Amino acid sequence: MTILLQLALFIGVSPFLSGLISKIKNNLRMRRGMSVFQPYYNLAKLFSKSEVISENASWIFKLTPFVVISSALTASLLVPVIIFSNPLVNAGDFLALIFILALGRFFLVLAGLDTASSFGGMGSSREMFISSLAEPALYLAVFAISLRFGSTSLVEISQMHTLSASLIVAASALFLVTLAETSRIPVDNQETHLELTMIHEAMVLEYSGKRLALIELSAYLKQMILFFLIAGIIFPIAPFGAVNFTQSFFWLAWFLARIFIIGLIVSVLEVSVAKMRLFRAADFLGFAFVLGIVAVICAILGV
């Protein structure tokens, strides 16, 4: 029951989060922008469409969307949102969460290479370039958080409410990594389909219809998971355990509010900075890496 509730929460809210970010961005640029619910319409339209699959595509191409969506859904179950009588929360820790997300990315990269289109291969190689730089920083941030609390279990971490310097530095490293992983502006641009600059879009260019919808949904889910992790570090609150109706209402409101705050920060940042050249991304993620090291040092010092 609680598992279903958590899944419903993630699937229901994550497209809205994406729509909200694009709405805020457009409003900041003095444009009207599309409706906040546009991602839902897109998903509904894509699910009802038939799809075209290249005749040279192998089973990897056909299987990948299901692997990607199941990895995203599994990851969203491991996050401690509702731990009240939830059997799955102790199934995996912080590292398992990252590895499960990495599995989805691995298959996505294979699928990009699979149909042998030039864009797919380019997108895959760029994605591996970015993620090979992003992952060390991500792991260092996670190590810092784990050292701070003496545990890699997300549930245990979420039950200790503290805020300290090492956590803030780790959260800022995590934030930079999140910008890269969710293909936000300094690294990639979600809004454009200009062939030469795209990374994520280039990989999934061959997909259409239902499979594209699955991949888009899993991208929304991944974004929400990462935002939730950052929000959980910066604004620590206990995971849901209340039974009272009003309590759970307030809990839900605060849960959504802090994720939206992170979304607001991301969208303001996206409007105010310019996209980097691809090879500047190494500098950007190198900075995240150094922040991760600083976070680990601080955690060892005990601040």
Next chain:
Amino acid sequence: MQAIILFGVLISTYLMVIAKRSTSLIRAFRYQSFCLFLATLIIAFNEKQLDLYIVAGLLFVIKVLAIPRYLYRFLNKIKANEDLGLFINAQLSLLFALGFTYLAWVFARRLIVSDYALAAIVPAAAFFMVLIGIFLMIFRMTALAQIIGLLAAENGLFLLASTVSGGMPFFVEIAIFFDVFVSVIIMGFFIYRINKLFTHIDVNKLSRLRG
């Protein structure tokens, strides 16, 4: 709380190290000064001294507002190349900066004898800022980077003075601020002259004389 602001200082100093263009270097300096302003404000609040409040206000006015604005305007005026000219590329500089962080920490631990490890954090951050200031002065080619490096080192000394001794005497502090501001203006004027004479501000090429 103070530790968090100190890490703001640390991050902005790292930003200075990876900056490749003059404007981003000045912006990073502005962030650093702003973090320093907050730290001073907290010290003033803890020690409840009116002097320190005034010093914090001066810090904000001079180092956050006046000097960066002056340098921006100045850059516009001389229309110099935006490129800072890195002897060591940004990635390697970051590694150097990490090494300096460790060095500063070890040095501060030796200097401040205390069982309480956190007591050494503020001096460590101050030494780190001084080291990075000198690093910027050595390994960046343009004269602007040397001004900023000097200012960053001065920021570090200010932090050290205001935490270790609870602030220097008030008039000394004001005199130092005045000195810094005047020296920035004079250095700016020098750069202006150099730029006019040599049509660039690359310090590396200045050893060759032009008759």
